Amino acid sequence: MSNQFLLSTIIISFVLGSILFFTKLGLKYNRQRTFCYCPLCQNELISSNSFVSDEDVVTYKCAKCLLVSRWDFDSSPMPMLVRD
Numbered sequence: 001m002s003n004q005f006l007l008s009t010i011i012i013s014f015v016l017g018s019i020l021f022f023t024k025l026g027l028k029y030n031r032q033r034t035f036c037y038c039p040l041c042q043n044e045l046i047s048s049n050s051f052v053s054d055e056d057v058v059t060y061k062c063a064k065c066l067l068v069s070r071w072d073f074d075s076s077p078m079p080m081l082v083r084d
């Protein structure tokens with residue numbers, strides 16, 4: 001086994017390791033992103049500046065159709081629409 005072979009093996013392992021690491025990081029980041037869609041017009045509420053308040057439940061006012069909706073972020077892994 002030549003030194004050059006050993007060196008390229010180490011470099012390849014390092015590169016593959018980095019790719020795996022950042023892929024994992026990316027997946028984790030994507031998993032943590034949540035989406036709330038307006039029940040009336042399906043507008044995405046979190047990215048469209050519709051946030052109103054965060055108390056027991058989080059209140060959003062849809063920027064498109066002005067519908068106010070309340071979301072429970074605590075009782076399940078996904079935000080649940082609170083229906084009165």
Ligand SMILES: [Zn+2]
Pocket residue numbers: 038039040041042043062063064065066067
């Ligand atoms: Zn809406």
